[in-house]
Amino acid sequence: MPLITVHLIENVFSPEDKVEMITKLTDTMVAIEGEAMRNVTWVKIEEVPEGQWGIGGTALTAGLVDAMKAG
Amino acid sequence: MPLITVHLIENVFSPEDKVEMITKLTDTMVAIEGEAMRNVTWVKIEEVPEGQWGIGGTALTAGLVDAMKAG
Amino acid sequence: MPLITVHLIENVFSPEDKVEMITKLTDTMVAIEGEAMRNVTWVKIEEVPEGQWGIGGTALTAGLVDAMKAG
Amino acid sequence: MPLITVHLIENVFSPEDKVEMITKLTDTMVAIEGEAMRNVTWVKIEEVPEGQWGIGGTALTAGLVDAMKAG
C-alpha cells in the first residue's frame, strides 16, 4: 500500500540517480513498515519539464537547480 | 466532479488501449453515479517512463510488465 | 502497476458506492490489461471536503452535486 | 507550503502562457496568504498528451480544445 511519488525537474538527475532513489526510498520505507510490506511498496518518479516548476513565481531551469545544488 | 487519474508505465499500452480505458472507465463511473454526471466525469491518463516506477525497489521496464501480463 | 485515483466530493457517495467503484473500476481495467495484472491494479479514492472543489469558480456543495445528479 | 499543481493538455498553451501561469497564480496566492509566504509557494505544471484526457468519455485533442477556446 505505501505509494511514494517523487516529483523532480527534468535534466537534473541521471538515470542512475533515479534508480538509486527507487531503491533507497523503498529501503527507507521498508525499514519503518517492516519487510513483509516490501512487495506492496511502490515508488514512482514523475519529472516536470524545465520552465514548468516555479518557486516564488520564478520558473526553474536545470541550470538554476544545478547552481542550487552547488550551494 | 468525479476525476479519475490513471497512472501507467510508458510503452505498455497502445493508443487504442488508452482510448478504451477512457471510454470504459467513464461508462463504469457513470453507471454508478448516474447519466446526468457524464459531462463532469473526467479521466486523464499519465504515463511514467520505463525505469521510473519501482515495485518493492525493482524499477520496471515495459518488458517486465509484458512478462507479468503473460502471467 | 496501473494505479487509478478517484477524486470525489465528500458526502455525495455512500460507502457502498465507493466499494462498487473499487470493484468495478478494477474489473474494467483488468478486462483491458489482462487478468494476470489484477494483483498489481490499485484503486484509491480520495474525497475533497464540500466547498473545496470549484467548477468555473463556484465552490460545490454536496447539495449542488445532488441537484446535478438529479439532472 | 502552498503547492499548486496545474494539469493541462499538451500543445494548447505556449511556453509564454505557462510562464504567465506560474507568475500570476503565484501572485494570486501570495495576495491571499501574505508576501512572507512567497518563497514557499510552488507552482508546477504537468501536461497530459493529446488523446489521454477525456471529458464525458471523449478523448480531447488540442484541436478540440482550441475550438472550445474559440467559444
Added chain:
Amino acid sequence: MPLITVHLIENVFSPEDKVEMITKLTDTMVAIEGEAMRNVTWVKIEEVPEGQWGIGGTALTAGLVDAMKAG
C-alpha cells in the same frame, strides 16, 4: 480541462480564504486561457494534516506556518 490542485496544511486558512482561492485562481487562469474555458476550469483544494508536511525534514504545524506568515 485546466485542473488546478492546491495543497495546503490544515488549520492555516479559513473557509473564506479557501473560497477566495477558488474564485481568484479560477479568474487568473481564465484571464490567460479565455472566458470560453471557464466552465471546464476546475480548482480543488486538498489539506494535509499538521505534522504530515515536512520542509527539509521538519514537520510543519499550523503554528509554525503562522510564524512564517508573520515574516
Added chain:
Amino acid sequence: MPLITVHLIENVFSPEDKVEMITKLTDTMVAIEGEAMRNVTWVKIEEVPEGQWGIGGTALTAGLVDAMKAG
C-alpha cells in the same frame, strides 16, 4: 524542488512513524541530491480512509494491512 508524496491507509501508522518517514525519506533524498538541496526538499503524507484503497479489487482495512505487516 524534489517533492515526495507518500500515500498511506489511515490507522496503520502512528504519528511517530509518520514523523520518522518525513525525517528519513528527506535524509535519503538529500544523500543523493546533496545537502544544499535540503531546504527545497518537501515530503507530504496523505492518508486514504480504510475501505477506500483497493488492491486487485479488494478494499483494504487497517486490520488487513496489519495482517500483511505480520507477514
